[in-house]
Amino acid sequence: MIIVRLGWRNLWRNSRRSLITIAGIAFAFAFTIAFIGLGRGLVVQLLKNGTELMVGHVQIHDRDYLPDRDLYETIGNQEGCDWKQLIAGLKRRQTVVAVAPRVFGFGLVSTGEQSAGAQMIGVDPTAEGDLSRLVDRDMLARLKPGSVLIGSTLALELGAAEGSEIAAVTQAADGTLGNDLFRVAGIVRTGLSYLDRSVAFMHIDDLQRLLALEPSRIHEIAVKVRDPLTAPDASREISRMNGLPEGVSVQSWRQLLPQLNDYLGLAGGANAFIIGLVVVFVSFGILNTMMMATFERIREIGMLNAFGMRPGLVLLTFLFEAFFLALLGLAIGFGLGALIMRYLSLYGLDLTRWTGQLSMLQTRVDPILNAVWNWKAVVAAGISLWVATIIAAYLPARKAVRVDPVEALRAPVMQ
Amino acid sequence: MRIWRLSILLILLGIVTGPLFPQTSQQRAKEIIDRVDRMLRGDSSVGRVEMTVATRQWKRTTELRIWSEGTDKVLVRIEAPKKDQGTSTLRVGDNIWNYLPKIDRVIRVPTSMMMASWMGSHFTNDDLVQESRLARDYDITIEFEGARNGVEVYEFLLMPRPQAPVVWGKIVYQIRKSDLMPVWARFYGEDGELKRRATFSDYQTMDGRLVPALMRMTPQDKPGEYTEMKYRELEFDVKISESIFSLKSLRGS
Numbered sequence: 001m002i003i004v005r006l007g008w009r010n011l012w013r014n015s016r017r018s019l020i021t022i023a024g025i026a027f028a029f030a031f032t033i034a035f036i037g038l039g040r041g042l043v044v045q046l047l048k049n050g051t052e053l054m055v056g057h058v059q060i061h062d063r064d065y066l067p068d069r070d071l072y073e074t075i076g077n078q079e080g081c082d083w084k085q086l087i088a089g090l091k092r093r094q095t096v097v098a099v100a101p102r103v104f105g106f107g108l109v110s111t112g113e114q115s116a117g118a119q120m121i122g123v124d125p126t127a128e129g130d131l132s133r134l135v136d137r138d139m140l141a142r143l144k145p146g147s148v149l150i151g152s153t154l155a156l157e158l159g160a161a162e163g164s165e166i167a168a169v170t171q172a173a174d175g176t177l178g179n180d181l182f183r184v185a186g187i188v189r190t191g192l193s194y195l196d197r198s199v200a201f202m203h204i205d206d207l208q209r210l211l212a213l214e215p216s217r218i219h220e221i222a223v224k225v226r227d228p229l230t231a232p233d234a235s236r237e238i239s240r241m242n243g244l245p246e247g248v249s250v251q252s253w254r255q256l257l258p259q260l261n262d263y264l265g266l267a268g269g270a271n272a273f274i275i276g277l278v279v280v281f282v283s284f285g286i287l288n289t290m291m292m293a294t295f296e297r298i299r300e301i302g303m304l305n306a307f308g309m310r311p312g313l314v315l316l317t318f319l320f321e322a323f324f325l326a327l328l329g330l331a332i333g334f335g336l337g338a339l340i341m342r343y344l345s346l347y348g349l350d351l352t353r354w355t356g357q358l359s360m361l362q363t364r365v366d367p368i369l370n371a372v373w374n375w376k377a378v379v380a381a382g383i384s385l386w387v388a389t390i391i392a393a394y395l396p397a398r399k400a401v402r403v404d405p406v407e408a409l410r411a412p413v414m415q
Numbered sequence: 416m417r418i419w420r421l422s423i424l425l426i427l428l429g430i431v432t433g434p435l436f437p438q439t440s441q442q443r444a445k446e447i448i449d450r451v452d453r454m455l456r457g458d459s460s461v462g463r464v465e466m467t468v469a470t471r472q473w474k475r476t477t478e479l480r481i482w483s484e485g486t487d488k489v490l491v492r493i494e495a496p497k498k499d500q501g502t503s504t505l506r507v508g509d510n511i512w513n514y515l516p517k518i519d520r521v522i523r524v525p526t527s528m529m530m531a532s533w534m535g536s537h538f539t540n541d542d543l544v545q546e547s548r549l550a551r552d553y554d555i556t557i558e559f560e561g562a563r564n565g566v567e568v569y570e571f572l573l574m575p576r577p578q579a580p581v582v583w584g585k586i587v588y589q590i591r592k593s594d595l596m597p598v599w600a601r602f603y604g605e606d607g608e609l610k611r612r613a614t615f616s617d618y619q620t621m622d623g624r625l626v627p628a629l630m631r632m633t634p635q636d637k638p639g640e641y642t643e644m645k646y647r648e649l650e651f652d653v654k655i656s657e658s659i660f661s662l663k664s665l666r667g668s
Contacts, residue, residue: 072471072472108522108524108525108528108531110520110522110523112520112521112522112523113523114523114525115522115523115524115525115528116525116527117525117527117528117531167515167518167520167522169513169515169522171531171532171535173472173473174473174475175468175470175472175473175474175475175535176475176498176499176535177499177502177513177515177534177535179515179517179518179520180517180518181518181520
């Protein structure tokens, strides 16, 4: 116990130096916390945007549907499946929040003289509103049978406005030219230019009829789960579910959005690298402090040795000094970091000054970045800093306690 | 829509005297193709065609009526089956319009959809307008002259001119020497891989002229799929009223 007290007291023998070191550790830790928080914030945001915009967290397709989106490769193949029952089954699962069926087609939309190619997406407006944020719920609610929502750039190209009548023409599954008239119920701005240029949302029944697909045939079921980070597990569970038609493939966003997955891995790596760098810098600062503290006390170490105090115990006093140094630094740093995090999670970091409207990896990125606590990384960074401090103290102290008492007592007295 | 004719016409129209190629070869190619064209094409024609499209999922036959005049006016109207009856396509110059009777709308095909399928067949909208463009966009030379499988033939090579906005990397076209009947045409992509082939057969005399009554287009990347155009009737140099190639007549009125 006396050793612990000695360590604590030693800390305050040169209080200014100790405080500066403590401040250094505190700032380093606070910065690390904020940095980790922003990193996680970006991950969460990219993940939300990447998945909740349209993709969802898990998708079910026929095995051969992606990547070509062949019209004929519907879930359950030529016969299709009882997808309404399948969706009901998915919804009963604990982890599942929303489920939406989709049909895709490519074709021509036209107001007469003005025509353009379009990606037609047949949706169930209510289910789609629960799952994706690409088009807001009120807009989707306008999507009655016989109507269509078109992208803003596409609308401009066609000269179509709300209420305009447009013709949709496509190659139907039976070889005929599927064609029908639709009323434009709304113009959608998704924030993704490639969609604004080409998308036409229709009621799922309408698009099935246009494509001459039987009502049992759909191309995709998108699933939203409670926690996107656990989507791979959810996807595995769903793929083992009873009543799944033959030949389907169940994939999570990790397979569906490989660039996003890669980016998240990359971001994690960069995070760890920066934290490592901070730890190294802080360690050198502490190494310097502890070296000073050790060598100015070389006389008293020699004295203690001469009295017969075991070198191990002397070493321990230094270690405790470093322990308290780190403890204070980390505690203050945590407090500071928590304040910064509070600010960043409430108000966020406004990136508009640098970026303007931001879109990355084909998803929309909110230019205001909100920090999110990543406890695991914060604790890891704290422990790394702590361990680094103690190691930085151990190295000079180990050398000092082995000093020959006679030589030590001859050393000049330092203030 | 008669692709065999399209190709030939295009070729022949080419006042193609590219300075890089020997005059004689170019001139001979032009001369031969001119003659082929004169045989296969009158100033105008009216025909009845049975078009069969086979894909992995379905196979259907439609009956078409085709009017054409010169090299840049074509009207195609589906006469059967009932479901498609009245669906029509008009091509004038580089423009294509489709008429869809079910919704009673005329739709102009945008440039971005030129490579899309025409009426579900293995022809693209672009094939319709190529007739007038090939001669403009390709240099034509005789690549081979001699016997293939015991038949004396010419093989013409069509290479896109620099900067020509073309779809094909090259086209090779075989014509029988004896009667100047087309045998096949092969269409290659930009990297030189074979994309599709057209084969001509069933040579018959129609309205006093020998023509290949059957043409089959086979895409290379979809095994088992093809589109066949079979001429049932064909009349040459018929007097066609100008008004036939108008949006009004496209609507069938």
